[in-house]
Amino acid sequence: MKQPWIHNAKTDWWFILSPPFLVLMIIFLFQKQIQGLENHYSFYTWLFLIVFVDVAHVYSTLFKTYFVKGEIQKNKLLYLGIPVLSWILGMILFQLGSLTFWSVLALIAVFHFIRQQYGFMRIYARFEPDNWSKKIDEVAVYSATIYPMLYWFKTPRAFTWFVNNEFDWLQNLPDYITLITIIYFAILIIWIIKTVVEAFKTKKINIPKTALITGTFLSWYFGIVYFNNDLLFTFLNVVSHGIPYIALIYIREIKQKENHQLNRMQIFKSFSGIFLFVGVILSFAFLEEFLWETLVWNEHFSLNMVISENLFQFLVPLLVVPQLTHYLLDGFIWRKPKKVS
Numbered sequence: 001m002k003q004p005w006i007h008n009a010k011t012d013w014w015f016i017l018s019p020p021f022l023v024l025m026i027i028f029l030f031q032k033q034i035q036g037l038e039n040h041y042s043f044y045t046w047l048f049l050i051v052f053v054d055v056a057h058v059y060s061t062l063f064k065t066y067f068v069k070g071e072i073q074k075n076k077l078l079y080l081g082i083p084v085l086s087w088i089l090g091m092i093l094f095q096l097g098s099l100t101f102w103s104v105l106a107l108i109a110v111f112h113f114i115r116q117q118y119g120f121m122r123i124y125a126r127f128e129p130d131n132w133s134k135k136i137d138e139v140a141v142y143s144a145t146i147y148p149m150l151y152w153f154k155t156p157r158a159f160t161w162f163v164n165n166e167f168d169w170l171q172n173l174p175d176y177i178t179l180i181t182i183i184y185f186a187i188l189i190i191w192i193i194k195t196v197v198e199a200f201k202t203k204k205i206n207i208p209k210t211a212l213i214t215g216t217f218l219s220w221y222f223g224i225v226y227f228n229n230d231l232l233f234t235f236l237n238v239v240s241h242g243i244p245y246i247a248l249i250y251i252r253e254i255k256q257k258e259n260h261q262l263n264r265m266q267i268f269k270s271f272s273g274i275f276l277f278v279g280v281i282l283s284f285a286f287l288e289e290f291l292w293e294t295l296v297w298n299e300h301f302s303l304n305m306v307i308s309e310n311l312f313q314f315l316v317p318l319l320v321v322p323q324l325t326h327y328l329l330d331g332f333i334w335r336k337p338k339k340v341s
Contacts (some may be wrong), residue, residue, distance in 0.1 A: 015247035020219035020240040020285035030234040055183035090317025091151035106161040114145040124209035140191040147184040148224035
């Protein structure tokens with residue numbers, strides 16, 4: 001069977017499919033050492049995981065949107081309107097309270113993370129017919145991601161998405177853990193049986209799609225349900241989400257495009273251009289986190305700047321604009337254009 005790789009087997013395995021498996025292997029082999037990192041090297045784990053992966057993947061979207069010549073002209077309302085909308089929405093939410101602001105942003109982020117896994121599954125299943133088999137794959141991806149989050153909502157965890165107590169208001173819901181656990185494992189078993197039977201029956205298996213769904217089950221379950229550790233959750237969550245997204249952007253928007261399509265961005269297509277691409281997104285990420293640290297958090301370093309509370313209601317939503325814009329734009333930029341009949 002010809003496999004539906006996005007680029008090729010080697011690139012897809014290393015940068016899109018392997019992250020959850022590699023991270024889990026590292027965690028199981030060096031769990032105690034990794035947990036010790038948080039106590040002695042918290043700055044470096046924050047710098048690598050949060051700044052250089054999580055925040056950096058947000059700015060990789062620039063290479064599919066604002067950096068593409070003529071892209072803004074095609075849809076000014078979308079590309080100029082969403083950042084403005086993000087700031088306005090942020091200010092409205094902040095007026096309702098800091099916790100409300102971060103809780104809503106966390107739920108939007110969760111939705112974005114879930115949809116990314118679904119999107120990758122659809123890419124790897126793009127040559128398959130829309131039948132019952134694909135429907136089971138879709139249900140499996142949603143189950144693999146939604147169940148751990150529902151579990152988190154009702155079961156206190158030692159980690160957060162953004163801030164403490166962001167999901168506490170959901171703990172008032174009726175206890176559904178037993179029911180959703182039964183449904184979760186039932187779906188997992190059905191998906192496994194379907195995949196095995198299909199492989200024996202057709203003598204074919206979609207390797208990247210199967211690996212993607214398996215990695216999603218493993219990373220979300222072990223990162224949220226099985227382990228109850230902040231660093232382990234961040235390690236699994238951030239690497240499994242950020243690295244594949246950055247790789248997809250580079251492959252689709254630079255590597256697979258002709259030079260005449262790239263215009264000035266063709267400088268990123270060479271081997272050295274890969275490092276330039278990474279350098280650009282890391283620079284943006286570091287600049288944003290520098291502003292967060294010096295103006296808001298003051299956790300890892302501080303310039304002892306005093307910001308008034310009145311200014312915070314404008315500043316915090318403004319700093320969130322790149323992230324929220326990334327979440328909202330992502331729902332539009334990956335849609336396939338409708339075929340003209």
